[in-house]
Amino acid sequence: MIIKQLSVFLENKTGRLNEVTDCLGAADINLTALSIADTSEFGILRMIVSDPDKALKILKNAGFAVSLTEVVCLQSPNTPGSLAKALDILSGEGVFIEYLYAFSNGNNAANVVLKPGNIQKCITILQKNKMKLLKEDDLYQL
Amino acid sequence: MIWNEKMECADRSTIEAVQLERLKETVERIYYHVPSYRKKMQEINLTPADIKKLSDLTKLPFTIKQDLRDGYPFGMFSAPRREIVRIHASSGTTGNPTVVGYTRKDLTTWAELVARGMAMTGMDQNDTIQIAYGYGLFTGGLGLHYGGECLGASVIPMSSGNTKKQIKIMTDFGATVLACTPSYALHIAETIEEKKIPGEDIKLKIGIFGAEPWTEAMRNQIEEKLHIKAYDIYGLSEIMGPGVGCECTAQNGMHIHEDHFIPEIINPKTLEPVAPGEEGELVITTITKEGIPLIRYRTRDLTKLHYGKCECGRTLVRMERCKGRSDDMLIIRGVNVFPSQIESVLLEMSETEPHYLLIVERIGTLDSLKLMVEVQQQFFSDEVKNLQNLRKKIAANLKSTLGIAVNVELVEPKTIERTSGKAKRVIDKRKL
Numbered sequence: 001m002i003i004k005q006l007s008v009f010l011e012n013k014t015g016r017l018n019e020v021t022d023c024l025g026a027a028d029i030n031l032t033a034l035s036i037a038d039t040s041e042f043g044i045l046r047m048i049v050s051d052p053d054k055a056l057k058i059l060k061n062a063g064f065a066v067s068l069t070e071v072v073c074l075q076s077p078n079t080p081g082s083l084a085k086a087l088d089i090l091s092g093e094g095v096f097i098e099y100l101y102a103f104s105n106g107n108n109a110a111n112v113v114l115k116p117g118n119i120q121k122c123i124t125i126l127q128k129n130k131m132k133l134l135k136e137d138d139l140y141q142l
Numbered sequence: 143m144i145w146n147e148k149m150e151c152a153d154r155s156t157i158e159a160v161q162l163e164r165l166k167e168t169v170e171r172i173y174y175h176v177p178s179y180r181k182k183m184q185e186i187n188l189t190p191a192d193i194k195k196l197s198d199l200t201k202l203p204f205t206i207k208q209d210l211r212d213g214y215p216f217g218m219f220s221a222p223r224r225e226i227v228r229i230h231a232s233s234g235t236t237g238n239p240t241v242v243g244y245t246r247k248d249l250t251t252w253a254e255l256v257a258r259g260m261a262m263t264g265m266d267q268n269d270t271i272q273i274a275y276g277y278g279l280f281t282g283g284l285g286l287h288y289g290g291e292c293l294g295a296s297v298i299p300m301s302s303g304n305t306k307k308q309i310k311i312m313t314d315f316g317a318t319v320l321a322c323t324p325s326y327a328l329h330i331a332e333t334i335e336e337k338k339i340p341g342e343d344i345k346l347k348i349g350i351f352g353a354e355p356w357t358e359a360m361r362n363q364i365e366e367k368l369h370i371k372a373y374d375i376y377g378l379s380e381i382m383g384p385g386v387g388c389e390c391t392a393q394n395g396m397h398i399h400e401d402h403f404i405p406e407i408i409n410p411k412t413l414e415p416v417a418p419g420e421e422g423e424l425v426i427t428t429i430t431k432e433g434i435p436l437i438r439y440r441t442r443d444l445t446k447l448h449y450g451k452c453e454c455g456r457t458l459v460r461m462e463r464c465k466g467r468s469d470d471m472l473i474i475r476g477v478n479v480f481p482s483q484i485e486s487v488l489l490e491m492s493e494t495e496p497h498y499l500l501i502v503e504r505i506g507t508l509d510s511l512k513l514m515v516e517v518q519q520q521f522f523s524d525e526v527k528n529l530q531n532l533r534k535k536i537a538a539n540l541k542s543t544l545g546i547a548v549n550v551e552l553v554e555p556k557t558i559e560r561t562s563g564k565a566k567r568v569i570d571k572r573k574l
Binding site: 010099 | 523552
């Protein structure tokens with residue numbers, strides 16, 4: 001249930017993001033989801049890709065500061081209140097969320113990538129509450 | 143007013159006679175009391191008896207900042223500890239600061255020389271001087287303080303910072319003289335403008351500014367904004383502190399108190415004296431100090447000396463405003479910063495590479511220091527707060543070593559240019 005997310009440090013300068021996406025495109029790696037955390041001095045690019053290990057190697061060789069981070073991906077119904085329900089459960093159990101981002105792949109479902117403070121506890125709680133978590137293979141092929 | 147007319151207006155032969163006598167005493171003192179000096183002299187077969195005329199000075203070895211550091215803390219002192227009544231220190235490059243000690247006589251001399259300088263600017267006992275140099279190990283605050291008291295002026299020991307309060311005290315107490323770094327003076331002037339404080343509330347007439355490089359353009363700006371006459375004061379803690387030289391109302395170079403210091407100008411590459419009037423590195427020998435006399439101390443400041451009589455009536459030699467440095471020291475908001483200090487902080491931290499670029503800018507009127515530093519691959523984090531914490535940690539370590547705030551910017555690994563030769567570590571964008 002643990003998903004590998006690719007995290008890339010980006011200096012704030014024009015064209016730096018293109019260089020990442022160019023590298024990955026040339027290596028035939030598909031992006032499933034992506035988000036950028038921006039600060040006034042730098043950005044952190046977080047991505048779910050079709051082949052995270054290969055992408056890591058490619059970006060490292062290209063000179064990027066990059067790492068793999070463990071996250072979980074919750075699939076919830078694409079209806080009002082369903083994310084709130086999941087978050088209520090997590091906060092009720094004291095699970096802290098560092099960040100999250102969401103995407104929808106057109107079906108009647110929304111996918112939420114979560115970086116919890118305690119990943120094992122988060123998975124256990126969500127599963128206990130019958131929430132659907134995507135597996136690596138499901139997600140990378142979306 | 144000329145504070146000590148006998149010395150400040152003496153003819154050349156009188157000054158030289160005083161200098162020779164005092165030089166001989168000083169050489170004797172350091173030879174018998176400072177082992178490192180004795181060793182240096184013995185290595186070149188020199189004894190105090192070899193100093194017979196003033197030009198014999200050039201036979202003596204140079205002293206450099208590293209000598210003081212090697213003797214840290216008190217190795218270069220030539221007075222017994224029971225005679226030392228004050229200790230000051232300036233920031234060091236890699237750990238140890240340079241420490242100086244003063245005997246009671248040294249402090250009396252220092253106060254007199256600062257008072258002489260103040261008198262040169264037209265100050266007298268009717269003046270109220272606000273001292274906005276830092277008080278502490280730095281010699282700026284206390285040096286001006288005791289000089290002001292010696293002169294008989296009313297001294298307001300504000301120390302640096304808290305501009306709002308500086309201005310309140312300045313107006314309420316009717317300060318007529320401001321002593322601080324030139325960039326801080328400009329900052330105060332701009333704050334006064336912003337706060338729309340009426341001109342008649344500011345009683346300032348004179349500014350005594352030093353401890354950092356400034357230009358004639360900056361002087362004009364300060365004089366215009368504050369409606370004062372701005373004077374340059376020179377000094378360094380190793381030699382005494384502020385007051386080694388000071389400008390008179392002619393504003394045409396700083397008079398060096400030659401009855402206490404012998405200045406020379408050398409070529410920093412060949413270490414030979416330059417032709418009279420030529421630019422080079424200022425070298426100073428102290429000839430009355432007891433706590434820590436220094437022989438031919440290389441100040442690293444580049445300037446010129448003029449021996450012609452000044453229109454103020456003084457015969458003391460005048461040094462021009464410092465043109466720059468013969469080493470890589472930067473002066474940021476009056477604080478000495480060496481790039482090697484930054485390198486040592488980065489090397490001590492496992493998270494960073496010792497690859498950095500230092501950018502010095504003058505934003506508005508204040509100097510700012512930006513450090514671009516590479517993050518090591520393995521310390522890169524997907525979480526913003528971890529990287530922000532790393533930035534804060536680097537900034538805190540730098541602040542504690544350098545004594546000033548540094549704006550830290552994390553950059554990607556291998557993005558700072560590597561060169562095979564001497565790396566370009568510093569970009570100084572200040573127009574000085």
